[in-house]
Amino acid sequence: MLHIPALEKLVHELSRLPGIGPKTAQRLAYYVLKSKDSYPTQLSEALMRVQAEVHTCTDCFNYTDRTVCKYCEDSHRHSDILCLVEEPSDISRIESSGAFRGRYHVLHGVISPLEGITAKDLKVQELLNKIEEGIAGTRPTIKEVIFAFDADLEGDTTALYLTKVLQGKGVKLSRIAHGIPMGSDIDFIDDRTMGRALENRIEL
Structure with missing residues (x-):
């Protein structure tokens, strides 16, 4: 150049x-x-x-050009199920599946000690506030929280931390399954993915 x-x-x-x-x-x-x-x-x-x-939604922290995003405005979505995602872009991927009709909460990152990112840098306190407000009756009660994080060290660390923080809150905790993608050949699956697939096996 x-x-x-x-x-x-x-x-x-x-x-x-x-x-x-x-x-x-x-x-x-x-x-x-x-x-x-x-x-x-x-x-x-x-x-x-x-x-x-464009700014963040005041409720779920997705990106929007209104006060709250279209998912928070949608009265037909289930308010008792909350899906946690790392970034706003993850919401569109989940929505494209058509399999989820609950609410979202964007953390805007994951815990990463190597990069100096801790829970204080994420929207964790806002998540706790939602759950506490549901218990107090000032907003719809959240019955289940789904962790939709990447299957990597940072995602695992964040899921483990949130599991500890949310224990005793009366909320069911789950995580999206990780394993062999649809249409994949087992011969080309790495050991970790195969291990996850076996751990997340389902009964027929």
Whole structure:
């Protein structure tokens, strides 16, 4: 790359996006430069609009441009079942399955000691407040909390911590099953996934 400070700055900022490496960031930067007649302005306007209009839902902490998101507004959803997710983007994946009709609570991360992320950095206290308010009768009672976290060390750590915190609250705790994906060949399944599949086996 030519030593052009403005271009280098753009590449640097693009490379900070999740899943974008230096080479991809460079290709994107050159695309923006090549399309400079209109695209940079449109991109800038889109970014400014998101910054101005999108915020977190006051109840579940999903992203929305209203006071509460569409899932919290939906009166047909079950208020006694709460699904915990790491990020707002996880909600769309769960919704696409069509298998869940309860409410959501976004933690905005998972516990990760290596990155210095603790429970205090997440929406854990807000979760406890919801459950306590349900017990007190000031909001619908939550009967079950589902952990929908990744099957990795951070997800396991977060699930273990929340299990301890929520014990004695009169709430059923469950976690989405992890195992062999539909249509997969057992020959290509790694040992950990196979172990999870056996642990989460179901009776026929």
